[in-house]
Amino acid sequence: xxxxxxxxxxEQQNQIAVFAKAFAHPARVAILQHLFxxxxxxxxxxxxxxxxxxxxxxxxxxxxxxxxxxxxNIEGTSVCYCIDQENWNKMKKVLxxxxxxxxxxxxxxx
Amino acid sequence: xxxxxxxxxxEQQNQIAVFAKAFAHPARVAILQHLFxxxxxxxxxxxxxxxxxxxxxxxxxxxxxxxxxxxxNIEGTSVCYCIDQENWNKMKKVLxxxxxxxxxxxxxxx
DNA sequence: TTGTTTCATTGCAATATTACGATATAACGA
DNA sequence: TCGTTATATCGTAATATTGCAATGAAACAA
Numbered sequence: 001x002x003x004x005x006x007x008x009x010x011e012q013q014n015q016i017a018v019f020a021k022a023f024a025h026p027a028r029v030a031i032l033q034h035l036f037x038x039x040x041x042x043x044x045x046x047x048x049x050x051x052x053x054x055x056x057x058x059x060x061x062x063x064x065x066x067x068x069x070x071x072x073n074i075e076g077t078s079v080c081y082c083i084d085q086e087n088w089n090k091m092k093k094v095l096x097x098x099x100x101x102x103x104x105x106x107x108x109x110x
Numbered sequence: 111x112x113x114x115x116x117x118x119x120x121e122q123q124n125q126i127a128v129f130a131k132a133f134a135h136p137a138r139v140a141i142l143q144h145l146f147x148x149x150x151x152x153x154x155x156x157x158x159x160x161x162x163x164x165x166x167x168x169x170x171x172x173x174x175x176x177x178x179x180x181x182x183n184i185e186g187t188s189v190c191y192c193i194d195q196e197n198w199n200k201m202k203k204v205l206x207x208x209x210x211x212x213x214x215x216x217x218x219x220x
Numbered sequence: 221t222t223g224t225t226t227c228a229t230t231g232c233a234a235t236a237t238t239a240c241g242a243t244a245t246a247a248c249g250a
Numbered sequence: 251t252c253g254t255t256a257t258a259t260c261g262t263a264a265t266a267t268t269g270c271a272a273t274g275a276a277a278c279a280a
């Protein structure tokens with residue numbers, strides 16, 4: 001069916017999945033890394049930097065923006081993107097709570 | 111085209127994306143959470159616990175296993191799954207290095 | 221105004237993912 | 251052996267994702 005049954009999962013489980021989806025493509029990872037690397041905001045040189053077509057980059061940026069992980073400011077003809085620090089930290093908290101589930105509780109039968 | 115151009119990204123970027131894909135579906139998040147919650151390994155009661163059809167759960171387990179995040183042991187007619195602690199920690203390290211990129215370096219133009 | 225630059229949107233094709241019914245397989249108990 | 255139980259695999263349908271050419275829109279410069 002290709003349709004995820006979100007309704008049978010908890011809000012937390014769905015939130016983890018939605019955040020993880022942001023990083024589930026190397027282009028979006030590359031975009032975010034580049035936004036971190038630049039100490040000032042970047043615009044469309046992501047297209048040159050990454051090597052995908054402009055509409056493709058624009059689409060990935062849109063997804064990251066909708067998730068709230070990045071912000072965009074119009075500056076003349078170009079658009080300046082950067083990390084949304086508040087939401088980035090929120091995402092980190094949600095995912096790390098999941099990652100840090102106590103491994104010692106996991107049995108040793110395998 | 112639906113085909114990710116993995117060849118234009120670094121190995122690290124692809125690895126982050128591959129790991130993130132593991133958590134990009136709430137069913138897999140639920141499976142992993144359940145494996146953590148049980149202090150002993152679990153088998154196919156994941157099907158009852160989660161509420162998806164048995165083939166669907168089996169498919170998700172296969173993906174997690176191929177990634178190395180879980181291990182499976184045959185025990186009679188049932189199969190016992192549990193977290194692969196070593197690879198889980200490896201995954202955590204890779205993703206946290208990415209999450210902890212210095213936010214202070216990100217400009218404040220947005 | 222006209223052309224240029226920069227980015228977003230649209231439309232489409234190709235591939236990937238999700239889900240499940242049907243079926244296979246393998247171990248066990250009677 | 252035969253039936254049962256537990257899980258995996260196959261096949262298929264539906265939806266999602268990725269990528270780009272073509273086009274649109276908005277700001278600027280001449």
